[in-house]
Amino acid sequence: MARGDAVDAIVVGSGPNGLAAAVTLARAGLSVRVHEAAAEPGGGARTAELTLPGFRHDVCSAVHPMALASPFFRAFGLERRIELRVPELSFAHPLDGGRAGLAWRDFDRTVAGLGRDGRAYRRLLAQLVAHEAAVTEFTGSTLLRAPRHPLVAAGFGLRALEQGTPAWNLRFRGDVAPAMLTGVAAHAIRPLPSLGTAGTGLVLTTHAHARGWPIPVGGSGAIVAALVDDLVAHGGEVATDAAVDDLAALPPARAVLLDVTPRALARLAGDRLPARYRRALRGFRYGNAAAKVDFALAGPVPWADPAVAGAGTVHLGGTREEIAAGERDVARGRHPSSPYVLVSQPSTLDESRAPEGRHVLWTYTHVPAGSTLDPTEAVTRQVERFAPGFRDLVLASSSRSAEQMQAENPNYIGGDIASGAPSLAQLVRRPVLSPDPWRTPLAGVYLASASTPPGPGVHGLAGWHAAASALRHEFGLGMPRLAP
Structure with missing residues (x-):
């Protein structure tokens, strides 16, 4: 043609x-x-060499919570066409003092690691994880269509009402489980708590414990x-x-x-x-924005809690209250002093992404729409907070402000990667x-x-x-x- x-x-x-x-x-x-x-x-x-030759970075998306759950990709047979590596540890959430919340694909293992809040975490998510396909069905299309599994949809709605309102802390006693849930909900780049962020967090966390969050080889x-x-x-x-x-x-x-x-x-x-x-x-x-930094590293990130190294995705920002405060700043047009940072080191799962012994690190942070700020120092400082010695491993970096994100992809208006x-x-x-x-x-x-x-x-x-x-x-x- x-x-x-x-x-x-x-x-x-x-x-x-x-x-x-x-x-x-x-x-x-x-x-x-x-x-x-x-x-x-x-x-x-897309995937490209953004820093140094031989270091292959994902231009925007890196980890794909829906790659195994999406009805389209399942019909298309994506996992039969390309290799998807699914870490046993879907995501981690470091906290100060060398602690971390660990969200394993194994739901029971995750619950066991949360101590006194394990039972509350189970009550919040068990029904959704057990019925992940039903959750995917009614959240994967227009919400105006009647769900085929109304009881699961109703349960999802009640949980979103809880986690999307000031009632979000009522079931928890510690700070680890709430921080984990907030780190996932913050993917929505919206003020917390809200119904939109709660829905996002519940869907993504369900996939984390059901099919996992895969990373494509290459x-x-x-x-x-x-x-x-x-x-x-x-x-x-x-x-x-x-x-x-x-x-x-x-x-x-x-x-x-x-x-x-x-x-x-x-x-x-x-x-x-x-x-x-x-x-x-x-x-x-259009919503608030993302700004991105890619790093070429001399070695793996030296997380204070070594278990974090096994996670495909890491959420940085501290406690639930810290992350919520940072997202409020972004919504008010301010750059947070302690920003939320989303991190992935795909080279720990896929050796083709960097030269032998080296690593790539993918990060983005949340900023006000249209921001021109270079996020490199803010992101580096937040990673260093939970991985002392990180700065010493950086061989090169490549950053894009929110304004540059839009220049590269017109669908990202003001840096809004959610369109x-x-x-x-x-x-x-x-x-x-x-x-x-x-x-x-x-x-x-x-x-x-x-x-x-x-x-x-x-x-x-x-x-x-x-x-x-x-x-x-x-x-x-x-x-x-x-x-x-």
């Missing part, structure tokens, strides 16, 4: 959601072209490569360096699926959109209140990004749902088989 040729479907944007949509459409027998503005596909799910780019390979094998193509500035400039297609933000959709479609829908897109709110604040309101209305929020009022045009349900994460579900809607409405087709 030449770039100007007519096709059945065009996908704009080649992040995991855009590629999931493209793969689904191509597997249904349609001709599909993906337009990507960057020089290579993948969006935030980096996140391996996921993108598997999707592109399947697309090409079924007749599709990816056109890179192919920015789209106006929907009218696209070649003819029966369906156009956009892995872009609502703001970009409003710009691409202009006054062709109904005024009410256009107002809804412009009223969509829209994951508040409760915007998880229900993302970006509009509809049982089919992926379908726009423009004939044949669909929104297929993290700005639609189920929201952020490398899971492909937003693109998969958008493709299902397009297949149904534009082509009269059902969902195809995706397995290898």
